[in-house]
Every structure is written in C-alpha cells, then in structure tokens.
Amino acid sequence: MLPYDEEDLAAIQYAYIEDEVPPLQWAALSPALQICWGRSGHMLGSIWLLIKLEGKRLFYSGDYTEESFLLGTDTPEDEIRGLAHLHGAIVDAAYSTDAEHQPEKLEQLYMAAANILSAGGQLLMPVPVSGRGQELLLLLRRRFPDTPIRVEHELIDAMELMLEHASWLRPGMDHVLADALRVSSFEIVHGDEQRAHLLEQDMAAGRAAIWFTNDGMMQSAKSQWYYEKLRAHAGSGILITGHVAKGTMAERLLALSEAQRGCRMEVVRYKIHQGKPDVRKMTQAMNSKFTLLVHAPKRDTDILLEQLESEGYRDLLSLQPGDIIHL
CATH class of the missing domain: 3.40.50.10890 (Rossmann fold)
Structure with missing residues (x-):
C-alpha cells in the first residue's frame, strides 16, 4: 500500500526548469544557490546539474548518455572547465565495466x-x-x-x-x-x-x-x-x-x-547509461576533489573503480548507504 494518495500528489508544487533558465546558462535560485543544467540524453526531461552552493561547486550527471538515437545531450565539459575546480562530482556509472558502445x-x-x-x-x-x-x-x-x-x-x-x-x-x-x-x-x-x-x-x-x-x-x-x-x-x-x-x-x-x-x-541491453569508456571520458573532464561513481551495485562499482585506478585515475569513490563525504 502506498504511503500517499491523490490528495498528496495534487499538493506537489513544481516548476519547469527550462522556464527558469535555458540550458548551459547559470541562474541564481537564491543568494546562496546557483545552478546550470543541460540535457542528459537519458529520456525526455532528464538533465545534469552544476551547482554552486555556499561557495562549493558540485556536478551531478543524472542518468547520462551521449548515444541516444532520438534525444539530444548538452555535454557539460565546457561549463566544468569554466570553473576553477569542483569540490565534488557524482557520475552515472550504471554499466560499470561494460565497454561496448x-x-x-x-x-x-x-x-x-x-x-x-x-x-x-x-x-x-x-x-x-x-x-x-x-x-x-x-x-x-x-x-x-x-x-x-x-x-x-x-x-x-x-x-x-x-x-x-x-x-x-x-x-x-x-x-x-x-x-x-x-x-x-x-x-x-x-x-x-x-x-x-x-x-x-x-x-x-x-x-x-x-x-x-x-x-x-x-x-x-x-x-x-x-x-x-x-x-x-x-x-x-x-x-x-x-x-x-x-x-x-x-x-x-x-x-x-x-x-x-x-x-x-x-x-540485450540498449544503452541509456554510461559504461567504462563514458565514465573515463567524463572523469577526465573533472577537476574535482572527488568523483563518486553511482547507479550500479557496489561490487560492480568497486571493480570499475579498481580498473580506473590502475589506469591512473585518482580520487574516485564507491560508497554505500550510511557513508559520509566531508567537503
């Protein structure tokens, strides 16, 4: 049984992000919070986010792919390079070590x-x-x-x-x-x-x-x-x-x-997330204190992390519920 009903759904307040700011442009949502977003190619309405919050700069990929047949993707690399550095990044690694395109x-x-x-x-x-x-x-x-x-x-x-x-x-x-x-x-x-x-x-x-x-x-x-x-x-x-x-x-x-x-x-998987080559490419664009790999079982994420670290990538994280990151 669901812990909510139609009355709860009707009470939700929301806004369309594209009505607030176009993709690849920054918007101030409050004095302490700025965002920049782009299409992430996963499905209609899916996005990635760059966030400036109280002096910290964070990136969240969302569900991300550049290989959709229909959907456009706004690659975030140029916006990331425009920042001095990131304090953290959360990157879709749902397909773990899968290297196929x-x-x-x-x-x-x-x-x-x-x-x-x-x-x-x-x-x-x-x-x-x-x-x-x-x-x-x-x-x-x-x-x-x-x-x-x-x-x-x-x-x-x-x-x-x-x-x-x-x-x-x-x-x-x-x-x-x-x-x-x-x-x-x-x-x-x-x-x-x-x-x-x-x-x-x-x-x-x-x-x-x-x-x-x-x-x-x-x-x-x-x-x-x-x-x-x-x-x-x-x-x-x-x-x-x-x-x-x-x-x-x-x-x-x-x-x-x-x-x-x-x-x-x-x-036979149709690709709507990132595998190893995509995670590698996205990680290369990050000048980040850490990059948290997400969206796969931890054992699969651990294997991907080990393989990328063997290639020289550093500051990668594979976490589980209850773990804490101190910025």
Whole structure:
C-alpha cells in the first residue's frame, strides 16, 4: 500500500526548469544557490546539474548518455572547465565495466530479433513507456521494414509527447518522429479484443511480427498475457533491453530454462547509461576533489573503480548507504 494518495500528489508544487533558465546558462535560485543544467540524453526531461552552493561547486550527471538515437545531450565539459575546480562530482556509472558502445549493442539486438523473426516467430519487446521504447520502435522499423510492428497505444502517446517537446531531441529527429506517426508505421493496439485478434491472426498465418508493450520488467497483467500466448507458440520469444530488477516477472522467467519457459528469452541491453569508456571520458573532464561513481551495485562499482585506478585515475569513490563525504 502506498504511503500517499491523490490528495498528496495534487499538493506537489513544481516548476519547469527550462522556464527558469535555458540550458548551459547559470541562474541564481537564491543568494546562496546557483545552478546550470543541460540535457542528459537519458529520456525526455532528464538533465545534469552544476551547482554552486555556499561557495562549493558540485556536478551531478543524472542518468547520462551521449548515444541516444532520438534525444539530444548538452555535454557539460565546457561549463566544468569554466570553473576553477569542483569540490565534488557524482557520475552515472550504471554499466560499470561494460565497454561496448551503442552500435555494438544494436547489432546484438538486431541479431537476436532476426533469429526469432526469421523463423516466423512473434517477438515481444517489453519496454518502459517513455525512453528507449520510442527509439527501439523507430530502429526496428528501419531494420525490419517488411515486418508488422504492433505497439500498445501508451508508447505512441509518449512518442507524440516527445514531438511536442522537440527542443529535447537531436537535430532533425522531430521530422523522423513526425514521419513515423504520419505514415502509420505501426499497428496501434488500443484494447484486449484488438490485441487478441491481431496475435491470433499472426500466429495462424505463421506471420512474424514485433510486439511492443509498455512494461520493461513484465510486471503488468498485459505483459503476462503476452507471455502466456507466446509460450505456446514454438519459435516466439521475448527480448529484454534494460535493467531487470530482482523479484520481477522478467527476472523469474530468465532464471528458467527455455524448455521450462516455453519460449526464447534474451537480454540485450540498449544503452541509456554510461559504461567504462563514458565514465573515463567524463572523469577526465573533472577537476574535482572527488568523483563518486553511482547507479550500479557496489561490487560492480568497486571493480570499475579498481580498473580506473590502475589506469591512473585518482580520487574516485564507491560508497554505500550510511557513508559520509566531508567537503
């Protein structure tokens, strides 16, 4: 049971940061606090922050990537160099020692998808409602132009929202989104009856199809309905493209053998965070008293820290709840 209700949600006061100050410009929020922000490329609205607070200068990367297909990133290096030094930096290191870049990830993803589609299977793509889902929709449309793509309407609603906020996109990507929406590249699924009808048609015809559903870890009843249908259809499969939390339906299915599961299932990460080369690049831009690596399990962060220290990087931290940094 949640410790809050709709009344609490309605009481939240917030403001849009881009209404206060454009990206890459400083704004004074109070006599003691100044901020500078930029787009961090992770999803619509995600940002990094430079903070000046009571004489201290801090950097927070947020969830950060420069390898998004759709989203723009404002790299913070020039703003950081404009400061004498930083008193601290908090850096996204979610992918720890992973050294692969997006093109490598995509080739693995395309190969996994092709293995299912070439056999006439149904490919389920469980994705979050906003973020990598829209990118993968466009990328798979481009890679498999003759394969029907069925997509839950929530993902299309989020794509339309991205188009309404084109300043967060890479140059020209608004036209790519508009074209995809205009030419009806996808069969949009609006309800149970339509979903069941389309899937039964595809299976009966032995026709390969790609299905996007808005639940990256397969916790929803809708995702589990898809799984029950696919497990009875030889050659079909599920492709997970992001983090799988402990205890989720996706994690439980991955723990089974293919025979137990009843269909194929594979994890191929689509890059929306930083791996080792990205952390190295960002750390090189820091003239900081310390750089705290975050967003991965501590054991993975410790390994990354050791590898970077062996390359000569210093003042890196890997902490856990309860640890304290004295500035």
